[in-house]
Amino acid sequence: MTQQRSVRQGAGMDRGRQRPGRKKQKAVLGPREKRRVIQLVVCLALFLTVFIGKGIFPQRVAALRDQVLVLLRGDTDFQAVFSDLGQSISQGEPVLDSVSELWIEAFGGQLEETDGTGENTLYAAQVSYLSGFPGQGEAGMLGSTIKAEAAPTVAATPAPQPESTPEPTPTTEPEPEVEHVNYDGPALPDNTSMDKYHLNLEETVTPVMGWLSSPFGWREHPVDGEEKFHNGVDLAVNTGTQVLAFADGTIDYIGDSPEYGLYLQISHANGVKSFYAHCSELLVHQGQTVQAGETVALSGNTGNSTGPHLHLELKVDGVRINPIYYIETN
Incomplete structure (x- = not known):
């Protein structure tokens, strides 16, 4: 075995x-x-x-x-x-x-x-x-x-894409406060502009309906004969023509001087002021509130003047501007 x-x-x-x-x-x-x-x-x-x-x-x-x-x-x-x-x-x-x-x-x-x-x-x-x-x-x-075994291939999940932001709707550009006006004359005095300012007042009125006897700008003074800058416009009218308030406002002051004769100034909204000179009579007092188109004076030939007319000035925030942009003339 x-x-x-x-x-x-x-x-x-x-x-x-x-x-x-x-x-x-x-x-x-x-x-x-x-x-x-x-x-x-x-x-x-x-x-x-x-x-x-x-x-x-x-x-x-x-x-x-x-x-x-x-x-x-x-x-x-x-x-x-x-x-x-x-x-x-x-x-x-x-x-x-x-x-x-x-x-x-x-x-x-x-x-x-x-x-x-x-x-x-x-x-x-x-x-x-x-x-x-x-x-x-x-x-x-x-x-x-x-x-x-080989590991199965897993498709990568795409990263979430951020939602597209809708493009903002274009807004209407606000109207510019100043329109540039070409000017090629002599240099302007300080605080003076030939540009057209948008006053943004509710209502404006032509103070007197006359013809433009002297424009805004450099000129030979009709009395002195010197080259001087005219700060406003002269509107030729008969003596005693009603002078109307340019817009709603308050009487800043009234006065009498050898240069301007009887004068007054009205303060309006948005820093706008209107000045009236060579009047024959003033019908308002300082601090009085007036409405656009209200009679504030009568035209005349007082002060340094060669004839009956209304001298009208406009200012915006202390800058003298050309009144002819805002009134009517004969």
């Missing part, structure tokens, strides 16, 4: 393949080890069935099929392979390492490393099947295969 076992072991040594660096010794499998080997064979059969049938690792199915066909047609000594597995387990070696060695001895060669980490993806898939926990199904048993 001992001699037959030795002969059988010798035959197994001839047929088995020696692992490099270690002297191969065959162990006798007891009932417990045989049961484990049977369980392992069943697991391997199930693994191959699922692995090939479900199409997992489709790029490796053809190669694995060829390996299985070569194995079935060859002369691999499965008894020696499983005997080594049983001996490794009985010596306390890790089960997964023993299974890995069994796979290499049965199928031969080195399994290809494909993930660049040193871990063999096919081996990881085999171990996942053998070490999966009951009840986990394919998701639990394929834990390593999910790691080995």
